[in-house]
Amino acid sequence: MAGAGVAGVVVRPIFVDEVGRFNAALREYHWLGHRLTGQVLRYVAVLGGEWVAVVGFGSAVLSCRAREEFVGWSREQQYARLRHVANNQRFCVLPAGRRPNLASAVLSRVLSRLSGDYLAAYGHRVLAVETFTDPARHTGACYAAANFQLVGSTLGYSRSAGSYHHHGNPKRVWMYSLHRNARDVLSAMFAHPLLTGRDDDVADVNTLALASEGGLLEALSELSDPRSKRGIRHQIASTLTMVAAATISGARSFRSVADYVADLPPDALARLGARHHPVTGRVVAPSESTIRRTVKDIDADEADTIVGTWLHAKLQAGLVSPKTWRGLALDGKTLKGSQGVPQSREAACAGHPWAAGPWAW
Numbered sequence: 001m002a003g004a005g006v007a008g009v010v011v012r013p014i015f016v017d018e019v020g021r022f023n024a025a026l027r028e029y030h031w032l033g034h035r036l037t038g039q040v041l042r043y044v045a046v047l048g049g050e051w052v053a054v055v056g057f058g059s060a061v062l063s064c065r066a067r068e069e070f071v072g073w074s075r076e077q078q079y080a081r082l083r084h085v086a087n088n089q090r091f092c093v094l095p096a097g098r099r100p101n102l103a104s105a106v107l108s109r110v111l112s113r114l115s116g117d118y119l120a121a122y123g124h125r126v127l128a129v130e131t132f133t134d135p136a137r138h139t140g141a142c143y144a145a146a147n148f149q150l151v152g153s154t155l156g157y158s159r160s161a162g163s164y165h166h167h168g169n170p171k172r173v174w175m176y177s178l179h180r181n182a183r184d185v186l187s188a189m190f191a192h193p194l195l196t197g198r199d200d201d202v203a204d205v206n207t208l209a210l211a212s213e214g215g216l217l218e219a220l221s222e223l224s225d226p227r228s229k230r231g232i233r234h235q236i237a238s239t240l241t242m243v244a245a246a247t248i249s250g251a252r253s254f255r256s257v258a259d260y261v262a263d264l265p266p267d268a269l270a271r272l273g274a275r276h277h278p279v280t281g282r283v284v285a286p287s288e289s290t291i292r293r294t295v296k297d298i299d300a301d302e303a304d305t306i307v308g309t310w311l312h313a314k315l316q317a318g319l320v321s322p323k324t325w326r327g328l329a330l331d332g333k334t335l336k337g338s339q340g341v342p343q344s345r346e347a348a349c350a351g352h353p354w355a356a357g358p359w360a361w
Contacts, residue, residue, distance in 0.1 A: 006102045009047045011055070011109040013117065018044070025054050030092040031137070037089070039122050041114070045097065045106040052097025053106045056090035057114065059083070060130055066152025066173040067130055073187040076265035081186050083124055084195060086114065088131035091142075103142035111146070115178045125194060127182040132171040140172055148174040189268045191260075196250050205245045209314065211271045217241040219310040226297050234286040238273030239294045240303070242286065245272065254295075258288035 014022050022042050026034035036042070038059020045053035060067075060082050067085075068078060093103050115125045132154065133140035144150070153170040179185065185192040190205040209215040220237035227236075246260035262285050264272075269283040277284050286294070 006047070006099065006105040009045050009052065009097075009102065009105050009109065011043055011045045011106055011113075014042045014044050014054075021051075022054055022056075025051065025094060026056070026090055026092055029094060030090055032090065034090070038087075039083070039118070041086075041117055041121060043110050045102075045109070047097065047102075050096045051094055052102060053093045054090070055088070055092075055106065055110050057086045057129070058089045060085040060087045064130070064154065064173060066154070067175060070149070070151040070175050071128070071183055071186050074265055074267070077187060080263060080265075081191075081195060083122075084126055084186060085128045085130055086118065086126040088129055091131075101145075104145035107142065107146035111176060111178065125178075127177070127179045127185055127194060129176040129178065131174045131176075133174065134169070134171055136169070140174060143174045143176075146176070148176045151175050189271065190245060190264070191249060193249070205248055208245075208248065210241055210245055211273065215241075216244055216307070216310060217273050219306055220303075223303060223306055224299060226299070233284075234275060234290055234294070235273060236294055236298065238275070239286050239291060240298070241272050242269075242274070243291060243295060254288055254292045258286075258291055261285045261291070 019042070022044065023034035026032075034056075036056045036058045041057045043055040043057075044051050045055070062082070063078075071078075071085075073081065091103075091107070093106075097106075111129065114129065115127065118124060118126045129148075131143060131148070133143065140148075140150070150172060152173050154173060155166075156168045156170040157166050177183065179194065185194050188204075188206045192204055192206065211217045217237055220240050221235075223236055223240070225232075225236050242261045242264075243257050246257040249260060251257045251260050261269075264285065266283045269285055270276075274283045274285060276282065
């Protein structure tokens with residue numbers, strides 16, 4: 001052990017029967033003790049058969065101005081995506097591991113596996129890690145050496161039993177991105193596939209021309225509306241564009257589409273043409289019943305023609321990848337027009353199972 005170099009350190013999750021030993025090490029050597037909160041993962045670093053460090057992760061803090069400014073997300077996005085940020089709640093180098101460069105080596109190894117471990121344990125990835133250091137106790141040099149960014153300081157408050165209390169001891173705030181585009185993904189208008197856990201079979205809605213000039217929303221505005229004009233609250237084009245965004249993001253039922261739409265932030269809903277409440281002025285998402293009724297009432301043939309024409313133009317211009325539309329269907333089957341589409345569109349999509357328009361079951 002005395003001659004072992006840090007290159008041989010191995011970091012792994014602890015075993016169930018090692019929780020007691022893990023907690024005892026933190027109680028003895030870490031000034032904050034062993035308590036971890038939220039979605040917890042515990043790791044041990046082993047060198048030469050000995051425990052040389054213990055590392056604990058949990059859920060991110062509810063609010064931190066320096067973190068919010070670093071990520072650049074809105075309040076709605078913060079609440080919806082906070083689970084994709086982990087908090088390094090404990091990091092303790094044990095007496096057997098007190099040697100140069102070991103701390104940064106341990107951090108490097110644990111960070112390289114953290115996102116995959118969260119996906120396996122909790123069903124979602126983490127894209128960034130936050131941690132806090134007390135300048136009165138240490139400088140945070142090991143975090144700097146492991147490429148964490150110092151993004152600011154806390155305001156000197158702590159949260160207990162749902163209330164904030166000022167203790168007057170600001171902590172330094174450090175952030176580490178586990179993905180090269182973590183900040184863009186966390187602050188994107190629509191949820192990125194990395195946030196859904198289904199990136200193998202869904203597309204990034206943020207890259208699609210759904211609501212911009214020449215987008216799907218504009219194209220669907222030409223679709224006939226079979227409803228009586230009296231009492232209409234949600235426009236067909238807006239509702240169907242939302243269904244398209246939800247389906248492209250992995251939704252496969254009316255319920256999952258409604259949940260997706262309900263979770264969209266106000267700026268995303270507005271971009272997709274959602275209506276504003278006449279009294280409150282707030283952007284209103286259509287309900288599941290509205291989505292279901294709208295999808296079932298439309299003329300599928302007319303929708304097929306509109307969507308097919310729009311998609312063909314985008315494919316020809318190289319603005320949409322055929323893979324974007326993989327596996328989508330209308331009325332629970334292959335789009336009607338896919339059997340007799342114009343030769344130019346059929347040729348453009350040859351070999352790509354885009355199937356067709358993105359709505360209806």
